[in-house]
Structures are given as structure tokens and as C-alpha cells.
Amino acid sequence: MPLVTEPTYENGELQHGGSDLDLKGSLPYYAVEVIYCLALLQILTALLSDKFWWLLLALPAWGLWLLWQYVLQPYFFSPSPEGVEETAVERRKREKLERKENKVKYSKGRR
Numbered sequence: 001m002p003l004v005t006e007p008t009y010e011n012g013e014l015q016h017g018g019s020d021l022d023l024k025g026s027l028p029y030y031a032v033e034v035i036y037c038l039a040l041l042q043i044l045t046a047l048l049s050d051k052f053w054w055l056l057l058a059l060p061a062w063g064l065w066l067l068w069q070y071v072l073q074p075y076f077f078s079p080s081p082e083g084v085e086e087t088a089v090e091r092r093k094r095e096k097l098e099r100k101e102n103k104v105k106y107s108k109g110r111r
Contacts (some may be wrong), residue, residue, distance in 0.1 A: 034059060
């Protein structure tokens with residue numbers, strides 16, 4: 001974990017500022033969550049019963065759910081660009097923006 005959070009420098013310039021472990025949705029965040037779950041399961045197994053090892057099956061199920069939620073579901077169920085039709089208001093806004101971008105801009109010269 002310390003390697004993920006350390007900034008990296010090349011020739012005295014900052015190349016990567018390091019990852020934030022508390023940034024929800026990042027890989028280090030989920031790695032810390034797995035470490036907490038494993039520690040809790042080990043403590044529960046040591047103190048109470050050997051049956052708590054069965055709760056380790058929840059970690060791969062959680063990983064599959066995250067894979068579905070953040071990767072597979074948006075990939076399979078996102079609307080295709082061809083199937084989306086723009087409304088008249090959206091078309092007018094787009095055309096107005098295009099006209100504005102294509103408009104010649106004049107600047108005042110120095111006096």
C-alpha cells in the first residue's frame with residue numbers, strides 16, 4: 001500500500017502525485033476494504049467459530065457485483081449513439097453553438 005500512495009518524481013519533476021486511499025471507487029479503496037474484511041474474519045474465526053471462514057465466499061461475490069455494476073452493465077446497457085434522436089430544442093442549441101464557434105472573431109489592434 002505505501003507504494004501506491006507515494007508520489008513519483010522523474011528528473012526532479014512530479015510525474016504522479018500518488019493515489020488517495022479514501023477515494024471511493026479507486027482500486028486502493030477496495031483493496032483496503034478487502035484487508036479490513038479479511039482481518040475481521042480472521043478475528044471472528046479465532047475467537048468464536050471455524051464456520052466464519054465461509055464468509056470468505058462473500059468477497060468474490062462482492063467483486064463480481066462491482067464488476068457488473070461498474071464495467072459490464074454500463075457496457076451492455078448504455079444507449080447507442082445511433083439510436084438516440086435529438087429533440088428540436090437540442091438541435092437548435094447545437095446549431096446555435098456551431099454558428100457561434102464558426103463566427104469570425106475580430107480583435108482590436110493596439111493603438
